[in-house]
Amino acid sequence: LQENNSPALHIGSVSAKDRDSGINAKVTYSLLPPENGDLPLFSYISINSDNGHLYALRSLDYEALQAFQFTVIAADGGSPSLSSQALVEVVVQDMNDNSPFVLYPLQNGTAPCNDLVPRAAEPGYLVTKVVAVDRDWGQNSWLSYQLLKATDPGLFTVWAHNGEVRTARPISDRDAIKQRLLVLVKDNGQPPLSTAATLNVLLVDGFSEPYMQLPDALKEQVQTDSLTTYLVISLASVSFLFLVSVIIFIAIRLWKRKKDATDAAHFNSNGPFPGHLVDVSGTGTLSQNYQYEVCLTTGSATSEFKFLKPIIPTLPPAEGNGKDSTENPHLRNSFCFT
Template sequence: MLRRKISKKSYSLVTEGALYRERLSEYNITITAQDLGSSSLASAVTITVKISDINDNSPVFKEASYIIYIRENNGPGIKIGKVSAIDLDLQQNAKVIYSLLPAEVGGLSLLSYISINSENGNMYVLRSKDYEQIREFQVTVKAAVIVRVVITDENDNAPFILYPLQNSSSQANDLVPRSAEAGYPVTKVVAVDGDSGQNSWLSYQLLKATDASLFAVGSQNGEIRTTRPLNERDNFKQKLLILTKDNGEPPRSTASMLNVLLADGFSDAFLQVFEVPSEEEKDGTLTTYLVIALAMISFIFLFSIVVFTIIKECKRRNISEKYNSVCGNFYDANGFPGDLVGASGP
């Protein structure tokens, strides 16, 4: 505030306290001079006092903190938001320069993720973000404003089936007694989704079945139940193809195969699994039997030829030996040719 102080010898205008340009940048002061005559005369003048600026104000951000949402799997160089600060000073004293304070995100320097335009506060993403690895991080802009960057989820994960196992060499079989009535709980498809929010909401659908009228799957919980009583005409082995789909845009899905065995009693059910093979198993077993049979026939044929050859050779040798033996005895008994020659010598 300004107050006029006047003395007879001099006139001065002084302040009574500190002046703040930010509160009032100028003052219009009217000074009146009046004489002391019997008919007083006066004259007035108006003085404008402008308050000069000093850099006594720090920049102030429009928000105490910011939240910026960016989509995962984003491309680099995309503008993701803006921070804005004002300074109550004037001209050069009011110019705000933006910068990021050093920090780390996921073991890497923050400056490799985010950049800021020093002139206008625009913020840009420098590399792709994966929601499943980094869901949010904080950036501190110089002048002490905190910017919270939140990664929004993209539907980049298909449902993963926990049960029934799809990577096992021996498929799991769920057993159902033939005495089961409609609504009997057979099993449950268990799946998870690595995404978040509605991208991880799962629904289930029966795509294909050996007998589509026999089973139904709960669309929200994946529970599989019978829809009618079982009878003797129902195939012992039932195959179900279940589709698990998420609620993302676009949706992603995974199909899983489930085997259901119908049994009169659980004690003999496992025996029947091996006694009643599937059509594919039957074809494979028949082929194996044919190969073994052909190999056995070939072996027996070759063995027979070898035995026949050996027997024939043995018979030939026996006949030859008997012939030589008979002939030798005959000549000896009659005295020739060896005995006759020896007898007629002298």
């Protein structure tokens, strides 16, 4: 059965004979369902119960199904009925129903793919290669390539069996910068099917600056890419400066808070500079804080040190004797330094 058949097509018949007579010789035909149940048999084939004719139920595709088998049962009309079985195999024949499909260069209407060729290239220089496939089988999938049209037909050549595009002669200054080639890809089926592939080739002085003399459309693309790059760089710079500013602000706030805490500790009486405590009771207990007054000699141009004396606060009278605290012998010690 050839693929892409029309539905209800008669593809063959199964015939059986019975040596009995009358109703015992009447034969009917039916299909035996497959045991595994994987193949949807009754969606592909049917049989006429009276004459054994087989009308495929739908169009078959060789790339999806190459062959399948089924069992036909022929039973007579006797009682009990006697039957025989026959195994039938249907082979689907490949038809050239698929055109070649170009994998490279892409032909989906996106941004064109440009192949670069230096102007110093020698004849035979490999420019690019057209890659295509065919879903058919056998000779129907064999492909050939030929140059159908070009801006300068004598500048390039296409190898028929592998699709390689090479230079046919040296490149001159008179050759256009942009070359457009149309390559025909054809299969070996009967009748053959074909597909055309478009190639864009740019002639450049060197690969270091290939886009110096691009057409206007390509220049616009380059400008768009540059603008996008500038926007990305600007956004990254602003984000970086904002992050640095936040870090500096936090660091200053933490430094000020630490400085304020340190200053407060310096002026706190319970801070790191306690007052001078003097034992006045002789029992080891600390009593009053002493303050000292620094006295300088009067009229001294050099502010020479004269003496140092303690300033003793006035204490309430001692309990029991009514005397002033200055009478306490422990507090009458003075310190003077000349």
